[in-house]
Amino acid sequence: MDILADIAIGTCALLAAAYCMLLSRRLRAFTRLDGDVGRAIALLSSQVDQLTKALAKAEASSTGRERMLQEQITAAEQAARRLELLMAAERPNMAERSPDPAPSVANSAVWDDRGTDFEPLARAPEKRLRTTRARVGGRV
Known part of the structure; x- marks a missing residue:
């Protein structure tokens, strides 16, 4: 029985020795792989930094262009x-004017602000725009 126990222990x-050798090989392989993984992580980290800088430049550029486009x-x-x-x-109001084939008024009097048809832009531009839109059917 003692011999059987010694054989089992041996x-x-x-x-256990074979398992330790296997673990040792795996640990060495991981250490080598860790160096490669470390280099890969460093490379990816530098690429992320470059992409972050490029993104910041693109964002600044787009902000400037957006501002310029908004101004335009x-x-x-x-x-x-x-x-x-x-x-x-420029368009005369046809409903207000009487059809006059030959105007008897001098050209200088046409632009006189005392006339009934003349309404300066400073006084009522929105009214003039509304009447023009109504005249052309809202296509302006």
Whole structure:
């Protein structure tokens, strides 16, 4: 019986030694892999930093362009309003005027603000625009 117990203990010692060798090989492989993984992590970290910087530059650029575009849109809207008002001022109101084939008034009197048809833009641009839109059917 003692011999059987010694054989079992010896077999367990050999199995433990084999398991320790296996663990040692895996640990060495992990250490080598850790170096490669460490380099890969450092490389990825530097790429993330570069991408973060590029994103910050793109964001700053887009903010500047957004501001510039907003200014251009505002200027275009103001120009469109001025054009609408000019178009409204240029078109005579046909309902208010009497059909006169040959005007008997001199050209200098046409732009005189004492006339009944003349209404300066400073006084009632919105009214003029509304009447023009009503005349053309709201297409202005």
